[in-house]
Amino acid sequence: MFRPPSRARVLRIRDRLREVYGIPRMAPHGRPLDELVLTVLSQSTNDRNRDVAFLRLRERFGRAGIDYYEVLDAPVMEIEEAIRPGGISKVKSARIRQILAAIAADPRDPEDPLSLEWMRAAPVAESRAYLCALPGVGRKTAACVLLFSYGLREIPVDTHVSRVGTRLGLFRPGAPFEELHDAMLALTPPGEELEFHVNLLRHGRRTCHARTPACNECALARMCPSCGLLAQPSRQQSRHGG
Numbered sequence: 001m002f003r004p005p006s007r008a009r010v011l012r013i014r015d016r017l018r019e020v021y022g023i024p025r026m027a028p029h030g031r032p033l034d035e036l037v038l039t040v041l042s043q044s045t046n047d048r049n050r051d052v053a054f055l056r057l058r059e060r061f062g063r064a065g066i067d068y069y070e071v072l073d074a075p076v077m078e079i080e081e082a083i084r085p086g087g088i089s090k091v092k093s094a095r096i097r098q099i100l101a102a103i104a105a106d107p108r109d110p111e112d113p114l115s116l117e118w119m120r121a122a123p124v125a126e127s128r129a130y131l132c133a134l135p136g137v138g139r140k141t142a143a144c145v146l147l148f149s150y151g152l153r154e155i156p157v158d159t160h161v162s163r164v165g166t167r168l169g170l171f172r173p174g175a176p177f178e179e180l181h182d183a184m185l186a187l188t189p190p191g192e193e194l195e196f197h198v199n200l201l202r203h204g205r206r207t208c209h210a211r212t213p214a215c216n217e218c219a220l221a222r223m224c225p226s227c228g229l230l231a232q233p234s235r236q237q238s239r240h241g242g
């Protein structure tokens with residue numbers, strides 16, 4: 001029977017992660033459409049190809065920033081050509097157009113619908129529901145848009161955050177992503193959304209790997225109920241980086 005962690009335990013984990021990774025500083029960038037488009041571009045590819053595709057889109061449709069009205073009006077073939085290095089460009093260009101068209105059709109801000117500026121002051125639940133109703137947009141993407149663009153109280157739970165949090169006993173094992181997002185919000189102190197997300201993510205990338213977590217060098221080992229229960233990298237694997 002899973003019991004949610006106590007507040008004291010959550011704070012101990014936060015403090016330990018903070019000792020190792022510090023407090024991330026990243027001011028909200030105010031560009032929600034960039035966040036949405038980056039999510040589409042990141043499907044089935046690595047970060048590098050995603051970024052190349054994004055930069056090409058910016059070169060083709062703007063300079064300092066992408067003019068999304070221009071993207072919306074362009075033939076889909078032009079978008080496809082610009083983002084080709086990101087892979088499955090036919091699918092992605094169509095999806096980008098669908099998202100932009102859906103936002104442009106929204107009467108909430110008839111002067112400048114693609115700015116999504118209304119989200120700055122709207123209740124988070126309303127913005128989340130709006131974003132999740134867009135084509136192909138789920139809870140994690142909506143959380144990225146709200147947290148990274150406007151610094152609002154949402155927290156993306158990706159595979160790293162989900163894995164590390166579950167191993168540390170923060171989440172119910174096997175919980176679906178919708179529940180994980182709610183649980184993450186419930187346990188994170190207000191104002192620490194970015195820190196919790198980034199530091200769990202860093203820990204997942206650097207130490208608590210999916211298949212072979214390095215428990216023997218983990219700063220959270222003493223407070224982790226999963227410590228040593230999962231496969232450790234053999235000496236030979238460690239030596240040869242495999």
Ligand code: SF4
Nearest residue numbers: 208213215218221224
């Ligand atoms: S002790 Fe192991 S399972 Fe627990 S957080 Fe650290 S690396 Fe992950």
